[in-house]
Amino acid sequence: MKVLRTIGVLAAGLGLLGAWGTTAQAETRVTLKSAKSASSYYQMAAQFAEATKTGTKGDIIVTVEESQGSVQNVMEASVRPGNYMFTSPPALVASAQAGTGPFKGRPTDKFADVRALFPIPSLTMHFVARADRGINSFADLEGKTVLLGKGSFGAKEGEKYLELFGLNDKVKLASAELSNAVSALKNGQIDAFVTAGSWPAPNVIEAAAGMDVKVLSLSDDQIAKTGRDLAVIPAGTYSGQTDDIHTSSLSVIAYATTAMDDDTAYALTKTYWGQKAKMGQDAQWWKGVTPEMLANIKGKIHPGALRYYAEAGFPVRDDQK
Known part of the structure; x- marks a missing residue:
């Protein structure tokens, strides 16, 4: 009887461990490189992180990192792995991909992997x-x-x-x-x-x-x-x-790279647009973002985000696909 009780306890423990492991695997973590902590754009990032947690019921957790500016955000896109997000004006991403301006002399191959997700307040x-x-x-x-x-x-x-x-x-x-x-x-x-x-x-x-x-x-x-x-x-x-x-x-755009899988990009984009009205109740700057602002994206949109835009009927140009 003692042996059976021990086996039962071990089995229960392994079951809990297995359940915890499943939960941990289901939770996706995303890093969002934003702006200086005192800026409105850092506040926006924090609001988006909270909205994502709420909208995905905790399946996606966004961690906001302070940044010294958009140049740093884009620069890190060439070395950060996995689910890295950042904000930047489109022209700066184009500059990195062309190896001009602050990115002159730097390898451009990694910057070619940058993909847009959605516009944020300009x-x-x-x-x-x-x-x-x-x-x-x-x-x-x-x-x-x-x-x-x-x-x-x-x-x-x-x-x-x-x-x-x-x-x-x-x-x-x-x-x-x-x-x-x-x-x-x-x-x-x-x-x-x-x-x-x-x-x-x-x-x-x-x-x-x-x-x-x-x-x-x-x-x-x-x-x-x-x-x-x-x-x-x-x-x-x-x-x-x-x-x-x-x-x-x-214009300011939220970006990721091709290292982010399509399902995560889809979920982030769908949650953003789905939670935008609620975010606008707390901060009016979100009310200025419309689907028409997708036209301001220069370059490619992430395939996961494109999947959502096709479902929602949002306007996307051929050159953005």
Whole structure:
């Protein structure tokens, strides 16, 4: 009897071990290289990780890693194995695959394995002016005081646009940090400020809530000259905004590599789109992502993601397949 009881205990133990082993094998782990921990894109990554855990009932666990930027994210795609995800503008991936820019002189064969999964909120340009300064178009910034900030994507992009549209010597640039933009606008120290981020942008919300502002639209021709993608911010996004805002944006895409199996890529993509509305209840920037933004993907989409897009009827070009 003692021997039988011992065998029973061992069998039960082995059964538990077998069940645990099955669970461990069923759980898929994904690493997502994102952005600096203080950035909105790191918050987005954390939200996506939580949404994936919820949407897959724990079958896929996404671990978010901090990054110093998109160049690092793309660079690591050439050496990271398995289920590695990262975020980057499409142009940077294209640069890596061509061996140009920051990737000049590096082997391109591994970068050729990068595949897109889905778009995430874009870096959208906002040109925010006091409504009482008669600034209704980009050309009206002539003779005005504009705050660009320093070092950020928005500051560099804003400076580029001033030169591109012949205003670089015709505006006065405020020597203040972007963090002071709203108070400076309210106090009349500046006429306008430039900021980039996923919309709705917190500093634009704050400015529009405290005073009458005009967020400028760019013409189709101006947007084409910037070399960026079109972003449409719907009317009513900001207080007092009665019309859609047409502006430029830098698309940001979530990528993987061919080392990720098709089933995992399919599950991640399906869960993302399935959970996006729920994520949008907690953070409005997700509301700006639409299936039409798949058009901004330059290069190939992962076969697993393509399977979902075919099922959902999302628009995909032949060159993306």
